[in-house]
Amino acid sequence: MDKISDGKLKKYFSMSREAFEIARKSECGKGLEKERAAFLDTIKRYISDAEHFNKMNDKVNAFAALNYAHGWLDAGAKIGLWKVENSELFAGVD
Numbered sequence: 001m002d003k004i005s006d007g008k009l010k011k012y013f014s015m016s017r018e019a020f021e022i023a024r025k026s027e028c029g030k031g032l033e034k035e036r037a038a039f040l041d042t043i044k045r046y047i048s049d050a051e052h053f054n055k056m057n058d059k060v061n062a063f064a065a066l067n068y069a070h071g072w073l074d075a076g077a078k079i080g081l082w083k084v085e086n087s088e089l090f091a092g093v094d
Contacts, residue, residue, distance in 0.1 A: 004059040012066045013054075016047055019073045019089040022082070029080035036081040043072045 020043055028036045046069035053062035074091040077084050087093045 004063045006059075009054065009059055009063060009066075012063065012070075013047075013050065015089060016050075016066050016069050016073070019070065019086075020044070020047060022084055022086060022089065023073055023076060024082075026082040026084055028082060032079075032081055036076070039072055039076045039081050043069045043076075046072065 020040075023043070024040055046065045050062045050065035050069065053059075053065060073089075076082055077090040078092045084090050084093055
């Protein structure tokens with residue numbers, strides 16, 4: 001497949017937004033509040049970028065920005081910036 005469908009983009013927007021909200025509302029590992037805030041800000045910006053690209057009908061960059069956002073979400077979960085248990089939305093969560 002060499003195209004990003006509207007359905008795939010919609011699915012990834014939904015997953016990224018849901019994971020972001022779960023991360024934002026979760027508990028933080030002790031002493032990591034500054035790092036957590038920086039990660040959440042970066043993720044929020046990538047999702048915003050994805051929305052902008054999508055409005056410009058630039059599906060490739062919208063999809064790329066969502067993948068970056070989700071990479072940060074997964075990394076934050078892995079290092080304890082948010083305590084999450086949803087292995088369908090976060091990679092490496094047991």
